[in-house]
Amino acid sequence: MGIGITECYNSACYRNPCLNGATCRSFDDHWNCECPDGFAGPFCEHKTCFANPCEHGSTCLPNLDYGYLCICPYGKHGKNCESDLHISRPSLFGDIMGYSSYLQYQLLSDYHYHLEIRLMFSTVDLQTNSLLLFNGQMDSFHLAEDFLAVGLHSGHVIYAFNLGSGTRILKSVNALSQNISVHSVLIGRHRRYCWMEVDSQNKVVGLASGQLTALNTPAALYIGGHPSYSFSLLPEELQHYRGFKGCIFGVEFRNSPGAIFRPIHSVLDGRNIQQCSTTECELIQCSNGGCKCTEGWVGVLCTQQKTPCSLGNHKCHSASVCVPINDEYRVTVLWGKVANIVKNRDFVSLSLVSGYVQLRFNLGTDPSSTVVLNSFQKVEKNSWQTIEFGRYRRAAYLKLESDEEVTSISPPGMEILDVSTDFYLGGIPDLSALPKEAVEVFSCLF
Secondary structure, eight states, X not given: OOSSOOOTTOOGGGGOOOOTTOEEEEETTEEEEEOOTTEESTTSOEEOOSSOOOOTTOEEEEETTTEEEEEOXXXXXXXXXXXXXXXSSEEEEOEETTEEOEEEEEOOSOOSSEEEEEEEEEOSOOSSOEEEEEEEOSSTTSSOOOEEEEEEETTEEEEEEESSSOEEEEEOSSOOOTTOSSEEEEEEEEXXXXXXXXXXXXXXXXXXSSSOOOOOOOSEEEESSOSSGGGTTSOGGGTTOEEOEEEEEEEEEESSTTSOOEEOXXXXXXXXXXXXXXXXXXXOOOOSSSSSOOTTEESTTSOEEOOHHHHTOSOOOTTSEEEEETTEEEEEXXXXXXXXXXXXXXXXXXXXXXXXXXXXXXXXXXXXXXXXXXXXXXXXXXXXXXXXXXEETTEEEEEXXXXXXXXXXXXXXXXXXXXXXXXXXXXXXXXXXXXXXXXXXXXXXX
């Protein structure tokens, strides 16, 4: 217990975000910079324009070549942002003197425990580290550190998230192909379990650090950038990213596994956004047989491989998550639900192979990643043997009496042995039901 305890250095001004000799003033959870004459902006980061000709609340930046430059708010364009602009497919232009293009949407309803977002984008610059999506605190001075973000990093798509116990990052299996003009990304999280799908690549999964399960963030969703100058109000892990340059469209979300994806239409705010100049026919390049998909491919652009999950040919409960694995699938059961596991690859087996004890297990990953542990010594004939084995999450060990301990670890992704069968000794009633990866031979099964 304690009395009169407060957060150490709880004022945002302790980090002094203001520039050019400005004075920082803080009150409650807010702060602002009082700029000296000749400077403007949230951080007093740029010089003021003479007479400020920019209209509709646009940002005026002094420019040596043109005298001044107006960065227009969403829906406006022109030298002074004086003209209206209809936008149906947004085009973003990266950064201009530290100010990125961005769109701001509002996430509707409760998304703190389950959230899935999918979008499509096109760009000619896959190598620049740029921000595709961000949801988090309004600035980096809040005590809560929760956020999720999607970006491009050296040609790969990354998915970063923090529920308050440290940042985890998922990375696409492969770099994006230059031969695909429109890319698709789907990210999701249910409590600590997170996943990402990029184009037709294999799904990437992971767990958030710590034990916290809720995403504690405001409902603002930023696309393609952020309103802060040089991303200085983003989490430290994202401050080396820049604004996205290209087109982003088809943004949809849902807040429960069984719900329908809903499009996000209403733009609350934005900066330096124009209409994609490329026509739809030029922009969209269908893959794998065209937009009338050939066998084995689904999706708007025929870039997603057909699985029992994508077709709905599974028996997962509506409150569970169907995870495709090659041509089959596994069920990730959510808290409070009991599911009938079908076509599940999870198993653990102990067998005798050529005189050696062999432990095999798979937590639901690809069959080729089945973990195999072999004892160092052979089993002596006509004598009692003591075998000890165990696993904790991805790690496992095997130890034969008077032998050294053998250890191994399964690939990242799954950590739970998800089985519903009985425990069998000496064999099973139907050997044809045994996963082929469970044993090398069927002669002896403990």
